[in-house]
Amino acid sequence: xxxxxxxxxxxxxxxxxxxxxxxxxxxxxxxxxxxxxxxxxxxxxxxxxxxxxxxxxxxxxxxxxxxxxxxxxxxxxxxxxxxxxxxxxxxxxxxxxxxxxxxxxxxxxxxxxxxxxxxxxxxxxxxxxxxxxxxxxxxxxxxxxxxxxxxxxxxxxxxxxxxxxxxxxxxxxxxxxxxxxxxxxxxxxxxxxxxxxxxxxxxxxxxxxxxxxxxxxxxxxxxxxxxxxxxxxxxxxxxxxxxxxxxxxxxxx
Amino acid sequence: xxxxxxxxxxxxxxxxxxxxxxxxxxxxxxxxxxxxxxxxxxxxxxxxxxxxxxxxxxxxxxxxxxxxxxxxxxxxxxxxxxxxxxxxxxxxxxxxxxxxxxxxxxxxxxxxxxxxxxxxxxxxxxxxxxxxxxxxxxxxxxxxxxxxxxxxxxxxxxxxxxxxxxxxxxxxxxxxxxxxxxxxxxxxxxxxxxxxxxxxxxxxxxxxxx
Ligand SMILES: Nc1nc2c(ncn2[C@@H]2O[C@H](COP(=O)(O)OP(=O)(O)O)[C@@H](O)[C@H]2O)c(=O)[nH]1
Ligand SMILES: [Mg+2]
Numbered sequence: 001x002x003x004x005x006x007x008x009x010x011x012x013x014x015x016x017x018x019x020x021x022x023x024x025x026x027x028x029x030x031x032x033x034x035x036x037x038x039x040x041x042x043x044x045x046x047x048x049x050x051x052x053x054x055x056x057x058x059x060x061x062x063x064x065x066x067x068x069x070x071x072x073x074x075x076x077x078x079x080x081x082x083x084x085x086x087x088x089x090x091x092x093x094x095x096x097x098x099x100x101x102x103x104x105x106x107x108x109x110x111x112x113x114x115x116x117x118x119x120x121x122x123x124x125x126x127x128x129x130x131x132x133x134x135x136x137x138x139x140x141x142x143x144x145x146x147x148x149x150x151x152x153x154x155x156x157x158x159x160x161x162x163x164x165x166x167x168x169x170x171x172x173x174x175x176x177x178x179x180x181x182x183x184x185x186x187x188x189x190x191x192x193x194x195x196x197x198x199x200x201x202x203x204x205x206x207x208x209x210x211x212x213x214x215x216x217x218x219x220x221x222x223x224x225x226x227x228x229x230x231x232x233x234x235x236x237x238x239x240x241x242x243x244x245x246x247x248x249x250x251x252x253x
Numbered sequence: 254x255x256x257x258x259x260x261x262x263x264x265x266x267x268x269x270x271x272x273x274x275x276x277x278x279x280x281x282x283x284x285x286x287x288x289x290x291x292x293x294x295x296x297x298x299x300x301x302x303x304x305x306x307x308x309x310x311x312x313x314x315x316x317x318x319x320x321x322x323x324x325x326x327x328x329x330x331x332x333x334x335x336x337x338x339x340x341x342x343x344x345x346x347x348x349x350x351x352x353x354x355x356x357x358x359x360x361x362x363x364x365x366x367x368x369x370x371x372x373x374x375x376x377x378x379x380x381x382x383x384x385x386x387x388x389x390x391x392x393x394x395x396x397x398x399x400x401x402x403x404x405x406x407x408x409x410x411x412x413x414x415x416x417x418x419x420x421x422x423x424x425x426x427x428x429x430x431x432x433x434x435x436x437x438x439x440x441x442x443x444x445x446x447x448x449x450x451x452x453x454x455x456x457x458x459x460x461x462x463x
Contacts, residue, residue, distance in 0.1 A: 082268055086269075
């Protein structure tokens with residue numbers, strides 16, 4: 001694929017309250033010096049999340065825009081992405097060129113994932129407070145998003161969750177795709193996250209990033225049929241964190 | 254009705270229809286209770302203007318005439334700036350999709366939805382009456398389905414409102430389908446709906462874009 005100058009469009013999805021907006025604020029705060037960032041939020045009620053991120057003071061407020069989804073947050077990121085595409089284009093036209101546009105979903109459950117026509121890569125966020133078995137239960141985002149974040153590991157002792165076990169479940173559910181067990185209070189985990197985002201920007205710029213669809217809530221399907229899930233496309237992130245080299249799974253299918 | 258007209262009237266068409274309530278959200282917030290009456294009001298006023306604008310756009314394109322006068326007539330009859338913005342935004346989303354599907358005439362950017370629909374009808378052979386009907390029908394369904402999100406309601410009741418409004422829709426279609434000049438577009442504005450649209454555009458809590 002040719003090199004591209006268009007910004008990387010990175011989706012952040014996952015259930016409400018797992019820390020999507022917080023993750024965006026973290027990325028803005030920590031990568032804002034090296035990358036030109038824009039943010040599109042998908043809110044249930046008007047521009048709540050957008051205002052929260054603006055209020056954090058980590059990014060020029062005019063680089064943060066909200067999409068109203070008419071109470072259809074899933075539709076807006078998957079079946080009918082018109083409003084989001086227009087928002088991204090307007091943002092880039094007004095404030096670009098940008099390196100990354102972070103698109104936060106307004107989803108309210110585990111099944112919503114982004115259309116590959118809207119984002120180039122996506123992070124699915126779950127948290128330890130949602131329970132230790134969430135990762136094991138799976139779903140398209142948990143199993144096949146480009147990165148799975150198991151967030152708020154600092155809370156694990158308070159909610160009776162064994163982080164190592166939860167991470168191992170997630171790694172097993174994902175056939176070696178990367179997992180970051182994250183807490184904003186744990187600098188090492190934050191560094192791993194930032195490195196992953198940088199690696200996606202680099203892959204995107206070089207034209208090597210091919211959007212991979214986590215797919216709908218459907219029976220598990222196999223890489224070979226769909227042609228995307230082979231090592232070359234997914235294996236660039238060697239997460240010291242999850243202890244799993246992608247190559248372990250390179251030919252699993 | 255032509256199959257393309259059905260496609261254009263289908264809520265599954267990915268043109269951001271789900272972001273719209275047809276002004277119902279602010280109307281309910283302002284105390285509206287009688288949604289069927291609201292549907293009738295829209296058909297008699299703002300939707301009538303939109304349908305006529307689409308039909309006249311189609312007539313102009315068929316005759317190979319430019320669209321500036323149609324645009325000006327639409328804008329003059331759509332008093333609320335917020336409603337003009339909404340219509341242009343929807344037109345942009347529709348145009349984005351339509352250009353990937355059909356060969357459209359070179360259009361000015363920033364056209365409102367009814368004008369883009371008129372251009373799509375021109376490119377696909379949709380007759381004027383179908384075009385007018387699509388706009389009216391879509392408006393009814395937009396409001397009715399938004400009502401389901403905004404009020405506790407049996408979906409069958411919302412659909413019954415649409416069915417009850419169909420005779421009025423048929424009358425509207427008969428009245429506008431033959432129009433062909435910008436001056437023919439009825440100036441049937443609704444100050445109440447327009448004021449609500451203006452208020453809604455600046456509210457900080459809303460489910461629907463408009
Ligand atoms: N303890 C802890 N709380 C977090 C962390 N990340 C986010 N939160 C909190 O989780 C709550 C929900 O976060 P938010 O980003 O709004 O979630 P969203 O609904 O997914 O966007 C907020 O109170 C955050 O402060 C974390 O790493 N550790
Ligand atoms: Mg949020």
